[in-house]
Amino acid sequence: MASAVVAAGLVVLTAGPAHADFATTGTEPAYPYAQPVDANVPKRGCATTLSDPTNASASIPAVQVIYAWHEGYGNRYNDVVEQIAKIVDRMDWSVDESTNYDQHINFSCRTGYDTSTYSGYAHALVIPEKIEGGTIGSEIAADVVADDLAAAGYDNANRRYVVFEDFSEGTAQGHCGQVCVATSDEWDSGTILHELVHLSDADHAKATEVPDTVDVSDVMSSQWDNWNLDQEFNSYYDPSELTARFPNYGLAVNVATTPWFTSPVCCDVGYSNDLLTAEERGIESVAPSGYPASFTLSGGGWMQVTPPGSDAQVSARYFDGRRSLTMNVQSWSEGVLSLTRKPAVTAGQRYKFFARVTTATSGNIKLRLSWYNSSNALISNSDSSTYALNSNWQEYSVSAVAPSGAATARLSVVSPSGQTFAYLLDSLQLNHCNNGKTTDGCRLDGLLPYTY
Numbered sequence: 001m002a003s004a005v006v007a008a009g010l011v012v013l014t015a016g017p018a019h020a021d022f023a024t025t026g027t028e029p030a031y032p033y034a035q036p037v038d039a040n041v042p043k044r045g046c047a048t049t050l051s052d053p054t055n056a057s058a059s060i061p062a063v064q065v066i067y068a069w070h071e072g073y074g075n076r077y078n079d080v081v082e083q084i085a086k087i088v089d090r091m092d093w094s095v096d097e098s099t100n101y102d103q104h105i106n107f108s109c110r111t112g113y114d115t116s117t118y119s120g121y122a123h124a125l126v127i128p129e130k131i132e133g134g135t136i137g138s139e140i141a142a143d144v145v146a147d148d149l150a151a152a153g154y155d156n157a158n159r160r161y162v163v164f165e166d167f168s169e170g171t172a173q174g175h176c177g178q179v180c181v182a183t184s185d186e187w188d189s190g191t192i193l194h195e196l197v198h199l200s201d202a203d204h205a206k207a208t209e210v211p212d213t214v215d216v217s218d219v220m221s222s223q224w225d226n227w228n229l230d231q232e233f234n235s236y237y238d239p240s241e242l243t244a245r246f247p248n249y250g251l252a253v254n255v256a257t258t259p260w261f262t263s264p265v266c267c268d269v270g271y272s273n274d275l276l277t278a279e280e281r282g283i284e285s286v287a288p289s290g291y292p293a294s295f296t297l298s299g300g301g302w303m304q305v306t307p308p309g310s311d312a313q314v315s316a317r318y319f320d321g322r323r324s325l326t327m328n329v330q331s332w333s334e335g336v337l338s339l340t341r342k343p344a345v346t347a348g349q350r351y352k353f354f355a356r357v358t359t360a361t362s363g364n365i366k367l368r369l370s371w372y373n374s375s376n377a378l379i380s381n382s383d384s385s386t387y388a389l390n391s392n393w394q395e396y397s398v399s400a401v402a403p404s405g406a407a408t409a410r411l412s413v414v415s416p417s418g419q420t421f422a423y424l425l426d427s428l429q430l431n432h433c434n435n436g437k438t439t440d441g442c443r444l445d446g447l448l449p450y451t452y
Helices: 077-096 118-125 142-151 187-196
Strands: 011-012 047-049 062-071 107-110 127-131 158-163 172-174 180-184 247-249 251-253 295-299 301-305 323-328 335-339 350-357 364-372 378-383 393-401 406-414 422-434
Touching: 011 158, 077 118, 077 127, 077 158, 077 187, 077 247, 107 118, 118 127, 127 142, 142 158, 142 172, 142 180, 158 187, 172 187, 180 364, 295 301, 301 335, 323 335, 323 406, 350 364, 364 393, 378 393, 378 406
Parallel strands: 047 107, 062 107, 062 127, 062 158, 158 180
Antiparallel strands: 011 172, 172 180, 247 251, 295 335, 301 323, 323 422, 335 406, 350 393, 350 422, 364 378, 364 406
């Protein structure tokens, strides 16, 4: 995948199939990411319905779905309209499943169809449009499609156009000029959602669910990735924090704030049901070499936001440009690096603390959940095993049931005394284990995909 983005230009994602393969290629419905069990759900319906979709200036901001055809290959609209609608439904499902909060895509439909049937809904949702420009059978730039749409009247600033091409081959693209379009000849929810998210100014997030790899998305989406928009919630992305911004490649955005998405509404019980803030999950607001305001240190050692350095050293950034925290361990005493805030917990319920840690040398740490009562008095500690760190960004965890009387919990990374080394810390999470999807209610270790 290319990783360049231009505010009013192209983002090229991936090569696509030849035209004859359009109806059968793509990775729906099962590979490689989780999908709804019933191919017909979720069927969100239409956020707004217009008699003339080209006259949408007074309508709410929304996504318009276009089937783009050319006379060189003919109009297959009636053959593929339900296939397109199901892919679009899955795009919406991916957005909703990506957070602990209920959020959807606003879709624009047209009147004149019985939306109580799936066929009627699909015909109302997906609009056919003939594209005059471009070279048939070869790559076509998104701006050519955008120009044809604008000439046909699809030129509203409060619309984002998702375009299923049925005549070109080669690329999926996002383009914002006179018209903002997300185009693809690879008919796949991951690919097209990826391009739609680009229209929210999100570049290719250099984020990964597997240590030491890139181009596997965290707050982006691709048909080749195991995760769409971080469906397991094991990063710091949480659209409920609308004031938070998530940096990638120099941009700082929150796609949840884009007007063609609904406002997040509390509360889906997400796969992890994380209890931390964006700042606590991924040290963002303090400049490199500064003191991280959300963390507290006691015992042997000193900490700072990791100084600038090369990506190869994993010093200034981890994942998609976020900063890490450096703990310089001193041997004379146990070092306890903690989140300053103590999130609220409920006695008798299970919680799981995750963190990713790496070191350039060697050293040992353990994770600790410390339980406090309503008077802020320590009740007890729940410690993990002692982990031997290595040069990979490894995720570690500790899980425990909050004891009787527990009202809050402190999250700490503990370095036993007798060591002198430095480790880097990032991607913290406190999982309230009540998701109803796994045996213990916690998200899985090992960053494995899940199924319903």
